[in-house]
Amino acid sequence: MFKKILVANRxxxxxxxxxxxxRLGVAAVAVYSEADANARHVRLADEAVLIGPAAARESYLVGERILDVAKRTGAEAIHPGYGFLSENEEFAEACEKAGVVFIGPPASAIRAMGSKSAAKALMGAAGVPLTPGYHGDNQDSAFLARQADQIGYPVLIKASAGGGGxxxxxxxAAADFETALGSCKREAANAFGDEQVLVEKYVLKPRHIEIQVFGDKHGNCVYLFERDCSLQRRHQKLLEEAPAPGMTLERRAAMGEAAVNAAKAVGYVGAGxxxxxANQDGSFYFMEMNTRLQVEHPVTxxxxGLDLVEWQLRVASGQSLPLTQEQLEIDGHAIEARIYAEDPDKGFLPSTGRLVHLVPPSESDSVRxxxxxEQGDEITPYYDPMISKLIVWGADRKQALARMRRALAQYxxxxxSNNINFLSRLVALPSFVNAELDTGLIERxxxxxxxxxxxxxxxxxxxxxxAELLHEQREANSKFGTAADRGSPWRALDGWRLNGRAERKLVLRLLEKLQEVVVLVIPAGYQLVLNGRSVRASGTLGRGGTVxxxxxxxRVNAAVVITGERRHVFYRGHSWPLALVDTLYVGGEGEDVEGGLRAPMPGKVxxxxxxxxxxxxxxxxxxVLEAMKMEHTITAPRKGKVISFHVAAGDQVADGAELVEFVAAEA
Incomplete structure (x- = not known):
C-alpha cells in the first residue's frame, strides 16, 4: 500500500x-485553486498546495503543476477523482513517465474509450450491442445533417469526448439540426477541448442503466451489479438507485457480461x-464507458458493503481484486439524490452564494x-454547483424511498437556491414510486x-x-442579562400600556403575497390573529433556528432561519423564503423595471x-450565456421589441448585469 498519495480534485x-x-493509514496531499483556499478538502488533508487561479483551466486542469506538487511532496500516486484530469490520457502517460502511479486505468484504455466514436467501433468488434448512428470522423455539418436524415428523427447529438450532459x-426535426449542432460543438469545445460529435438514433422512453466494473493488473475483472440513472434533467443525473428496479437475474448477467467484455477489450484496470x-422490452445498447469512478458510486x-475508493488504492498498488464475481452479493436497495445549488423553477439554472445555513440530516448506517x-462555505461560479450527495439504504426499495423522503425533509x-423541494416532489411522484422509469420522466x-x-x-x-417574537425576546434578555437588569420594565416585551395592552401587527411577504399577523401578548405566550382566526401560541427557540x-x-416542530429580511421557514419537509416587511419604510412609486433583462448568474456571453x-x-x-460549462438561452419574457444589447459576444458578465434593453409590445 502507498504511504502518501496526492488528490488531484476538489x-x-x-x-x-x-x-x-x-482510514488505511495513507497520508493525503490536497491541491487547490485560489477560489478553494478555505475549502473543506483543504482543511481535511494532511498537507495542501496552491496550484493556480480559480479557473479550472489554470489550476485543476494543469497536469504539469499537479505532477510537480506530487514530486515535491513525495506522493507516490495521484488519485484524479472524477472530472478534471480523471479521463485525460496525456496526464496518465505523464504520471507513468514521471514514476508516479495514476490511480486509474492505463492511458491506452482511456484513449480507447475517450472518443465515443472509436469506442463504439471497438465495442462492436467485441460483440457489445450498439445504438444505430454515425460515429465517424467526418464533422462537416451538411454531412452530419444527411446522416441524421438517414437515421430518422428524433436523433441525439453528443460530444465525442466527455459526458455529464x-x-x-x-x-x-431537420429544421433544428444546424442550430443544435453549433451549440453542441461550442459546448463540447469549451468543456473538453474537442468539438467532435456523433449522431445517434434517440431511443424513445429509454432507461439509463450502467454497470460498475473493476479490473486489476493480474487480468481479473468483475462487475459489481447495476445502477439505474434514468432520472435526469438536461441529460444530467439527479437520482440514482441500485439495483435497477425490475432487473431480472438473466438480464443482469447479460449486461454484466457485456460490461466485463467491454472492459477486457481495452485491458481495463481500476474502477470504471x-x-x-435500455429499451423497455429488455434490449440494451452500449452508450459509453466512463474510465473513472462515477459520482453515483455510493449506491453500489x-x-x-464495499469501499470502492479503497479498492482503487489497493488495485493501483498492485494488489489483486479483494473478491471474485461469485463472492459479490446484493444486500437491500440504495438511492442517491444530488443536492445542487440551482433553481428548478428557472430551468435548473445554477445558483451561487454563501451557505449561510447548512444542516444536513443526521448520518447513520442507512443515511450517508x-x-x-460546510456552513459558511461559498458556491462559486467556477465549478459544478453540487452541495452534496444524499444516499440512503433500505432493506427494499419501499423502505429506501421512505428514508429518502424523511432525509430530504430534514435537509x-x-x-x-437549491433543488431540495423539487427532489422531495420527485421521490413522491407516483410514476417514480411505481418504478415507471425512463429518461423522459421529469419532462413528462x-x-x-x-x-x-x-x-x-x-x-x-x-x-x-x-419565531420573530421569540427571537425579539431572546435579544432583549441578552441585553438585560445581569441580576440588576432582570427587573427592568424595558426587558418585558409584553405590550403593556397604561390603559390596557396594545395590539401589534407583523407583516410578512412571499413574492407578491403580503400577510398580516396581529399580535397580542397574553400570559405564557401570545394571541395571534391570522385572517380572522385567533390562535394561542407559545414555544421555544433551539439551535439552528429550531422552533x-x-x-x-x-405541537409544531419547525425551523426559522433569519438572514437579513428573510425568514426561511422549514416545515413538514418543505421550505418557504418569507420576508419580514418593515411597515415604517415607504418605497418608491413603482418604477417600471421591465426594460432591462439581467443575467441570472455570472457567465460569458x-x-x-x-x-x-x-x-x-x-x-x-x-x-446565449455560458456558465458552469453549460449554455443557457436568455429568452423574451413576453412579446416585445429588442431596443439594444448592453453586451457583446465574449463579454464576461456578473450576476444581475443588464444584458438587453427590452420593451413589451403593449408599452
Whole structure:
C-alpha cells in the first residue's frame, strides 16, 4: 500500500478519497485553486498546495503543476477523482513517465474509450450491442445533417469526448439540426477541448442503466451489479438507485457480461462504468464507458458493503481484486439524490452564494451524506454547483424511498437556491414510486413536479410570526442579562400600556403575497390573529433556528432561519423564503423595471441571437450565456421589441448585469 498519495480534485470526491486514505493509514496531499483556499478538502488533508487561479483551466486542469506538487511532496500516486484530469490520457502517460502511479486505468484504455466514436467501433468488434448512428470522423455539418436524415428523427447529438450532459442535444426535426449542432460543438469545445460529435438514433422512453466494473493488473475483472440513472434533467443525473428496479437475474448477467467484455477489450484496470441505453422490452445498447469512478458510486457501495475508493488504492498498488464475481452479493436497495445549488423553477439554472445555513440530516448506517462544503462555505461560479450527495439504504426499495423522503425533509439550506423541494416532489411522484422509469420522466411529469404556486399553509405564517417574537425576546434578555437588569420594565416585551395592552401587527411577504399577523401578548405566550382566526401560541427557540411551538393544542416542530429580511421557514419537509416587511419604510412609486433583462448568474456571453430593433414573440431566444460549462438561452419574457444589447459576444458578465434593453409590445 502507498504511504502518501496526492488528490488531484476538489469537492466531495476529494474529501471522500482523503477520508479513505486516512482510514488505511495513507497520508493525503490536497491541491487547490485560489477560489478553494478555505475549502473543506483543504482543511481535511494532511498537507495542501496552491496550484493556480480559480479557473479550472489554470489550476485543476494543469497536469504539469499537479505532477510537480506530487514530486515535491513525495506522493507516490495521484488519485484524479472524477472530472478534471480523471479521463485525460496525456496526464496518465505523464504520471507513468514521471514514476508516479495514476490511480486509474492505463492511458491506452482511456484513449480507447475517450472518443465515443472509436469506442463504439471497438465495442462492436467485441460483440457489445450498439445504438444505430454515425460515429465517424467526418464533422462537416451538411454531412452530419444527411446522416441524421438517414437515421430518422428524433436523433441525439453528443460530444465525442466527455459526458455529464455537456455537448448533448435531442433534435426532433431537420429544421433544428444546424442550430443544435453549433451549440453542441461550442459546448463540447469549451468543456473538453474537442468539438467532435456523433449522431445517434434517440431511443424513445429509454432507461439509463450502467454497470460498475473493476479490473486489476493480474487480468481479473468483475462487475459489481447495476445502477439505474434514468432520472435526469438536461441529460444530467439527479437520482440514482441500485439495483435497477425490475432487473431480472438473466438480464443482469447479460449486461454484466457485456460490461466485463467491454472492459477486457481495452485491458481495463481500476474502477470504471459501462453505460447502456435500455429499451423497455429488455434490449440494451452500449452508450459509453466512463474510465473513472462515477459520482453515483455510493449506491453500489451501500448495497455491496464495499469501499470502492479503497479498492482503487489497493488495485493501483498492485494488489489483486479483494473478491471474485461469485463472492459479490446484493444486500437491500440504495438511492442517491444530488443536492445542487440551482433553481428548478428557472430551468435548473445554477445558483451561487454563501451557505449561510447548512444542516444536513443526521448520518447513520442507512443515511450517508458525501459533501465538499460546510456552513459558511461559498458556491462559486467556477465549478459544478453540487452541495452534496444524499444516499440512503433500505432493506427494499419501499423502505429506501421512505428514508429518502424523511432525509430530504430534514435537509436545510439557506443562502443559495437549491433543488431540495423539487427532489422531495420527485421521490413522491407516483410514476417514480411505481418504478415507471425512463429518461423522459421529469419532462413528462412537469405538471406534478412544477405545480402552480400553492397558498402558504396558515401554520407557516404563524410559526414565522412566533419565531420573530421569540427571537425579539431572546435579544432583549441578552441585553438585560445581569441580576440588576432582570427587573427592568424595558426587558418585558409584553405590550403593556397604561390603559390596557396594545395590539401589534407583523407583516410578512412571499413574492407578491403580503400577510398580516396581529399580535397580542397574553400570559405564557401570545394571541395571534391570522385572517380572522385567533390562535394561542407559545414555544421555544433551539439551535439552528429550531422552533418548538404550540398553536392552540397542536405541537409544531419547525425551523426559522433569519438572514437579513428573510425568514426561511422549514416545515413538514418543505421550505418557504418569507420576508419580514418593515411597515415604517415607504418605497418608491413603482418604477417600471421591465426594460432591462439581467443575467441570472455570472457567465460569458456566447452569442447574440436577436437583432436590435426587432419585434420578438414571448419565449424567443435573445442571447446565449455560458456558465458552469453549460449554455443557457436568455429568452423574451413576453412579446416585445429588442431596443439594444448592453453586451457583446465574449463579454464576461456578473450576476444581475443588464444584458438587453427590452420593451413589451403593449408599452
Amino acid at each position: 469537492g466531495e470526491i476529494a474529501c471522500r478519497v482523503i477520508k479513505t486514505a486516512r 455537456k455537448g448533448m442535444r435531442r433534435v426532433d 462504468t459501462v453505460e447502456f441505453i 457501495e451501500m448495497i455491496t 451524506v458525501d459533501t465538499g462544503v 436545510r439550506v439557506v443562502g443559495v 411529469e412537469q405538471g406534478l413536479l412544477f405545480p402552480p404556486q400553492e397558498a402558504v399553509p396558515d401554520d407557516v405564517w404563524l410559526v414565522a410570526a412566533l 418548538h411551538a404550540y398553536l392552540d393544542d397542536s 456566447v452569442t447574440l441571437i436577436a437583432e436590435p430593433g426587432s419585434i420578438v414573440e414571448k419565449g424567443a431566444p435573445l442571447l
